[in-house]
Each structure stands twice: as structure tokens, then as C-alpha cells.
Amino acid sequence: MLNYLWGAMIFIGILVAAFTGRLAEVTNGAVDSAKEAVAISVTMLGVMSMWTGIIRIGEKAGLMQAMTKKLRPFLKWLFPDVPEEHKAMDRIAENVIANFLGLGWAATPAGLMAMKELQSLNEHKDRASRAMCMFMIFNMSSLQLVSINIVAYRMQYNSADPSEIIGPGMITTLVSTAAAIAFGKIMEAIE
Amino acid sequence: MKIIAALSDMILPLVIVYILACGYSRKINVYEEFTEGAKDGFKIVLDILPTLIGLMMAVGILRASGTLEIISNAIAPAAERIGFPKDAVPISIMRLVSSSASTGILLDIFKTYGPDSFTGRFVSVMMSCTETVFYTMSLYFMSVKITKTRYTLAGALVANVAGIAASLILCRRLWG
Structure with missing residues (x-):
């Protein structure tokens, strides 16, 4: 591209x-x-x-393991088609946490492995499963705690308050993620 | 609105204190781990640098030639009707396609209008709640050879548009 x-x-x-x-x-x-x-x-x-x-x-x-554990009930609700103990859940959790902490380079390998695990549960191999659609939409809603790189860029260009965008960023990222989940759930109900 | 400002100021110190406390309670040599982890940061930045040079050069050409202004001005009437800053139009489109190219435009906006201008603040917030939809989708789905992506694209666009709209509304209230 x-x-x-x-x-x-x-x-x-x-x-x-x-x-x-x-x-x-x-x-x-x-x-x-x-x-x-x-x-x-x-x-x-x-x-x-x-x-x-x-x-x-x-x-x-061991913060990542602790977060994975806390994330479980939520992921179970988000992906009802995926068995709770399946490896896909772990990979999804890793991907979500890495994205949340702003570790894009760690998120992508975990995300690709999650897709592979989800594909093993998929009945039609050329067609995205419900879980895949939800995972991708959720992933692309870019849930993250702090966009540390944006703060650094603002600093470089002499912003009076480089970190002032952290709070607004957290709120808007929650909005986009809520919209993503709502859309995914509505589509699941319709189909 | 004060809560949002407090959130901005507090979140990083809170995260640092929380993680340090976790580290000490697990009897970890936190300083050694910190320096070890900081090395990863070097690797990441050095990996990004060539891309950044290439993309900033391309965006620099687009800016100096007046192309970005032409695009902004062409869409300005429609953008202004919904209160969207016209100078943020090129980056909003590019954001869906390429992460590094949109970073190039982001830096160009900081340089041209300043990070504390309304456009500068708006794009800062907008960048943190949007994702390179087309790139991410093709990468993930191609890796498992899925061609029928069903409602994924629609969902991703809904989420991103919701994020952009929320950024615009919030920035107007905060810094309008």
C-alpha cells in the first residue's frame, strides 16, 4: 500500500x-x-x-497476566462463540492489552495469532466468523490508555501543555470503542 | 471539563506509581528492568526513523507545493458547514489508509499551525481514537485468507466516525 x-x-x-x-x-x-x-x-x-x-x-x-484475568469476563461476553479456555481468548487478551498500553509492535503479532486461532474455530474458511468481525471492529476502534507518541510530538513542537490531550483522548477512545461494540452486537442480533 | 484536565495531568504519574508499586511488591529490581525495557524504546524508534524520514519528506513536498491547501480549500465549504476544521481534512482521510503517512501530516500540522491551535489540538485527540482501518483489515484478514469480511468494514468506519465526531464535539467545548 x-x-x-x-x-x-x-x-x-x-x-x-x-x-x-x-x-x-x-x-x-x-x-x-x-x-x-x-x-x-x-x-x-x-x-x-x-x-x-x-x-x-x-x-x-505480572501485570499483563493480572490484566488478562480481569479481562476474561468481558471477553467472554464479547465473544460468546469462543470457548472460554480456547487459546484464541489469550491471544485476543494480549492484543487488547498491548493496544491499550500503546505497544503497537507487540499488539500486531498477538493479533495475527488471535486471527489464526479464530480461523481454527471458523466453519467457513473464506468467510469471517462473528467472533472475527467483533475482534477486528473492536481492534480498529483503537482503545488505548495514553497516546504517548502524540504527547512526544506535541512536545517537539513546543506545545505549552503537551499532555492536555490525554484526558480528551481517553474519553473519545471510549466513545469509538462503545460504538464499535454496539455496532458488532447489533449486527450479530440481526444476522 | 475540569475533570478532563485533571485526567490529563494525573494519568501518567498514576500509571508510573502503580507499576512501580507492583514491581516493588513483587521484589523486582525495578531500576534494572527499567533500563532493560528502555532499550526496547531505542529499537522501536530506530525502526520507525527511516519510515518517518520518507513520509515527512513526501508530506513536506505536498505542503510546500500547495497541494494540501488545494485539498483543504476544495472541501472547505462542506467541512465548515458541519464545523469541521478544513485543515484537518487531509489527515482525516489519510488516517484510514496509512499510520505513518498520517503521522507525517500530523507533524506538518503542528509545524504549520502549532500544536496548541484548534486544528492542532483536534488532530491530536482525533489521532488517539482512530485507526488505519484499511491497512489493518487487509493485514489481518489476508493472514488467514479470508475474503468475505461481512460487516467488519462498516463497523470499523462507524467506530472511527464516532471517534472523530466525539473529538470534534469535545474539542469545541474545551477549546472552541
């Missing part, structure tokens, strides 16, 4: 610049932005490492 998207962005930009006579600006814009990416990464290095360091303590303290 990015393979074409990236090229298209550049081609369109340069084409428009040729028509608007802004090729000089484009040259500076390209070089400047590439330079800025590195400056941002330096800020990110600090903030992200702080976060992964804290999370690592939590992992070692």
Missing part, C-alpha cells in the same frame, strides 16, 4: 509545484522535512524509552 501511496504523494506534490511555480519551496520542503524527522526521533527516543522501561517493570511484575 505504502509503496504506491508514497510515490503518488511525491509525484502529485511535484506536479502541483510545477504548475504553481513553487519548485524551489518543494526542494527546501523535502530536505527540511527529512532533517526534522531526525529531530523528532531524538525526542521520541527519550519519551518512548521511558514508556517501554516502565511497561517492562509492569510485565515483570
Whole structure:
């Protein structure tokens, strides 16, 4: 996807610049932005490492297992078709928790394994099961505690209060997740 | 509204204190684990850096050429009717397609309008409650060779639109 998207962005930009006579600006814009990416990464290095360091303590303290346990009744309600002791439940829990804590890189492998487990329970192998639909919709509603990267980006651009968006972010992410669950449950009832 | 501001200020310290307390109660060498975990952060950022350079360069070209303004202005009449900041239109569309490209536009918005402008605040909140629907869906479903995705796309779009609408309403109330 990015393979074409990236090229298209550049081609369109340069084409428009040729028509608007802004090729000089484009040259500076390209070089400047590439330079800025590195400056941002330096800020990110600090903030992200702080976060992964804290999370690592939590992992070692067994916080993930504790959260998985607390999540069980909720997941049981969300996925009535999946047997409670099935491996799919564990993978789903891992994915949800990783996303919740803002650990996208850990969420994806767990999520893909969850899909594989859900597929083993699926009767029609080319058609998404109810549980799969719910899992995907829930996953894409992006339930997360803190968008630590957004805070870091705001910091980089000298926001007076980089963390002021955490609270609003938590509320809106709850709204989108509630909408996701409601939609999934309604569709299950209809079909 | 004060509660929301308090939430913003408190959540990170609370999480840190809670996790540290858990660590000490399990008799874990918390400092050693912290430094070990911080190394993961290096890996993640270094992994993202090349993508970030590529995408910021592309968005930089789009911005400098005036393309982003052309898109924003074309949709402005419709966007303004529902009170949607016109400069947030390109990022809202890109958000559904690519995470890194939308991050590039996010940074461009911070640079052009400032993170504390209304648009800057709105996109900050919006980014935290939306997901790259098309990319995620194709990745997950393709991994298990499912072609009939039924109501998944509709559900994901409903969730994301609900998130964007909630962000707009909340930001208007907080910083309108």
C-alpha cells in the first residue's frame, strides 16, 4: 500500500509545484522535512524509552497476566462463540492489552495469532466468523490508555501543555470503542 | 471539563506509581528492568526513523507545493458547514489508509499551525481514537485468507466516525 501511496504523494506534490511555480519551496520542503524527522526521533527516543522501561517493570511484575484475568469476563461476553479456555481468548487478551498500553509492535503479532486461532474455530474458511468481525471492529476502534507518541510530538513542537490531550483522548477512545461494540452486537442480533 | 484536565495531568504519574508499586511488591529490581525495557524504546524508534524520514519528506513536498491547501480549500465549504476544521481534512482521510503517512501530516500540522491551535489540538485527540482501518483489515484478514469480511468494514468506519465526531464535539467545548 505504502509503496504506491508514497510515490503518488511525491509525484502529485511535484506536479502541483510545477504548475504553481513553487519548485524551489518543494526542494527546501523535502530536505527540511527529512532533517526534522531526525529531530523528532531524538525526542521520541527519550519519551518512548521511558514508556517501554516502565511497561517492562509492569510485565515483570505480572501485570499483563493480572490484566488478562480481569479481562476474561468481558471477553467472554464479547465473544460468546469462543470457548472460554480456547487459546484464541489469550491471544485476543494480549492484543487488547498491548493496544491499550500503546505497544503497537507487540499488539500486531498477538493479533495475527488471535486471527489464526479464530480461523481454527471458523466453519467457513473464506468467510469471517462473528467472533472475527467483533475482534477486528473492536481492534480498529483503537482503545488505548495514553497516546504517548502524540504527547512526544506535541512536545517537539513546543506545545505549552503537551499532555492536555490525554484526558480528551481517553474519553473519545471510549466513545469509538462503545460504538464499535454496539455496532458488532447489533449486527450479530440481526444476522 | 475540569475533570478532563485533571485526567490529563494525573494519568501518567498514576500509571508510573502503580507499576512501580507492583514491581516493588513483587521484589523486582525495578531500576534494572527499567533500563532493560528502555532499550526496547531505542529499537522501536530506530525502526520507525527511516519510515518517518520518507513520509515527512513526501508530506513536506505536498505542503510546500500547495497541494494540501488545494485539498483543504476544495472541501472547505462542506467541512465548515458541519464545523469541521478544513485543515484537518487531509489527515482525516489519510488516517484510514496509512499510520505513518498520517503521522507525517500530523507533524506538518503542528509545524504549520502549532500544536496548541484548534486544528492542532483536534488532530491530536482525533489521532488517539482512530485507526488505519484499511491497512489493518487487509493485514489481518489476508493472514488467514479470508475474503468475505461481512460487516467488519462498516463497523470499523462507524467506530472511527464516532471517534472523530466525539473529538470534534469535545474539542469545541474545551477549546472552541
